Amino acid sequence: MPPKPGVPTPAPGGTVSRAMVAWFPDWPLVAARLAEDLPADGPAAVIAQGKVAACSAEARNEGVVRGLRIREAQTRCTTLAVCPADPLRDAREFEPVLASLEERSPGVDVLRPGLCAIRIRGAARYYGSEESAAGAVLDAADSLGVEARVGVADSVFAAVQAARSTTESVAFMVLPPHTSRDFLAPFPVEALEQPGLASLLKRLGIHTLGDFARLPLSDVRSRFGEAGVLAHAMARGEDPTAVVPRVPPRKLDRQVDFDPGLDRIDQIAFQLRAPAGEFIAALQEAGLVCTELKVALTDDSGTRSERLWGHPRHFMASDVVDRVRWQLQPRSADPSGIQGAGGITSAIVRVELIPGRTDSITGHGQDLFGEGAEEKIHHGLSRLQSMLGQDAVLVPAVAGGRVLHERRLLTPWGDPVPREAALQAARPWPGSIPDPQPATVFASPVPVLLLDAAGETVRIDPRGVLLSPPAWFCPDADGGSRAPRRQVTEWTGPWPLRQRWWDEDRRRHAERFQIVDGDGDAWLLLLSGERWWAEARYD
Structure with a gap:
């Protein structure tokens, strides 16, 4: 029988290469909520290829499960909030979790956003035991307010299955050395996540990993090839996958603190000139340019406001200062229609500059024979925008709708077209006016x-x-x-x-x-x- 979660037993003699896996359940859903693409509570789901990829506990209580088509899911739960899957969003929101894990247990290998492996040997020696190391990982997740499960086993594959076998009451499972094969034996062959191989094995009467592990290795190699040999090793608890720690990315964020806080836009803009230049210089030193910038403002009451800014080419120091200044200025109407949104209501004590999206600097060099017409247009429009304000220069884009004025979307120069508007424009609109369109x-x-x-x-x-x-x-x-x-x-x-x-x-x-x-x-x-x-x- 497999060991009980969180209850270690004495290990037999011998040494094995142990691995610890941290699993964050329903990470695509968690990432969407952290990015505010989905409400923080209530039934919600992330959709990939028209099917449910992840859903909340409230949605599961209404009968929504993974793999369900979106129409069926919305039929079962009429209040279901949905958003499309976004691998970039998942990776971006997982980065703070990885940073927190690396502070407590260096040597993290990202298997995919929401699932990572950690070298257990050094962590167990530092914390005194494998159970204490697993507890440190759970503490790192708790500090960020996200749910985590931890599994420790003789191989990465066995540790993943151990993490997924935990419960809400016991969030980690430590398999004693040399017991991974017995633990994996009852699992169905679908756990290998190789649909073709699993289908073939079931047609041959092999339904569990234990049945597959008992096959002679020579027969597996001759019948299933090298891919089958790897799957056979995984079923035996001898997954050869090594934990290869990632190289932590260079910290490119820039934080500027004001003591005392500043309540005038011109003062804040003046104080940011040098830090903005250092922020851009650090990016260039790393061989990067910033094409999407997140500006986070914190006032002396503790209120934090964030906004993501786009750029048609890439940000320079003056562009960064302009975006902070525009974010501080009151707007006559924001996209939600609220009058007087934005503006300084309290003294600003902190400004954070966070690169939301970066690109290689090699693709953004100056032309060999000087600036072209496109570069001159960019500088001219950016100069007008800097003098007159963000909303003074608008760029048209096509949105969705049957009525023509609904299809016209004006966005400030440099801001990306909203994702939802781009999706709406690509959909068919029966009843809309066919081409040619009115001028x-x-x-x-x-x-x-x-x-x-x-x-x-x-x-x-x-x-x-x-x-x-x-x-x-x-x-x-x-x-x-x-x-x-x-x-x-x-x-x-x-x-x-x-x-x-x-x-x-x-x-x-x-x-x-x-x-x-x-x-x-x-x-x-x-x-x-x-x-x-x-x-x-x-x-």
Whole structure:
């Protein structure tokens, strides 16, 4: 029988190469919550390739499990919050955990974000026992507020299975030396995480790792090849995988403290000039440039605010100072619509500059024959933005939607297009206007008049049938009957636009029309309620 979690037993004679594995359950979900891509509590799941890759305990209580399709998962749990899987996010959020582990147990080998192996020999000698070393790893995870499980065994594979066999009450399992094979024997062959081999073994009547381990090595080599030999060694508890400690990345963050705190933007910007230059110089010395920067501000009340800034090329010292200054300035409206967001409400005592994304400096060198047109455009726009503010220079991008003004997205120069907007733009939108698209799209629909031959507003019945053909068009609806009219020479439509019927606030029930007036201008019109509106003009 396998040993009980956390209860060591005397080891038989002989020595083996031992390994300790730290496992952080549902790490993709934990990383998404740390990055605030998912709510901190409640049912939530991370989706990869249309299936659930990780889910919260609240979601599991509602019947959501890994591998379930997203539609089925949302059917079982209607309040399920989801976000797409992001390996970069998982690795980025795992970095502070690794740093905390390395402070207590040097020699960490990252198997993947959320799973790492640690050299146990030195840690056990330092802490006095393998159990104490496992406790130190759990303390490191507790200090960061994340859940961890630890397994110690004769091999990395056995230690992984031991960590996954722990419970909430006993968070670590230490397998005595020379017992890993017996511990692994009852596990199904799927534990090898080789679906092809597991399927073949089951067809041959081999369902557990113990059955597989009892096969002669020569037969395994001749039938399954080198991959089968490696899997056979894992099943015997003799996984040859060595723990290769990673080289800790160079610390590139820059922290600036103010004592006493500063409450004026110009003072903070002046004090940051030298540290910003040192921050960029350290990156360049490491052969890197920063293309995405996180700025964290802490005031004297302990409130911390963070923002991630992008850059169309890479940050220089002046760009870093500008981003801090913009983050400190009050904004008329933030993306959530809150007026007066941002600004200094208390003295700032700490500014942290954290490179969110870096790139090799070799791909960002100056052209051999001087700066090109693109570089001059970048410098000009950056200079305007520095003088007039972040929102003074906007770059258009395509978003998702059926109504044209919803598809236009303006983002400040240097900021990346929001991930959700890019995903929405790539999705199909049945009922949207086909190409060619209008050249002029109004920021908000403009009221117009569309009249029939009798001078009455053109109407459409509830079934979408045109009651009278259009004869006259007036782009100035505010002028009323005295406004100059244009004859409608060509027209087509109507096309029904029905969306979000289930949402009381965002539902839309409208009809679309295309016309060409007597001046040769083509218009895209929208009938909503009793009024005609111009969405766009074909120039």
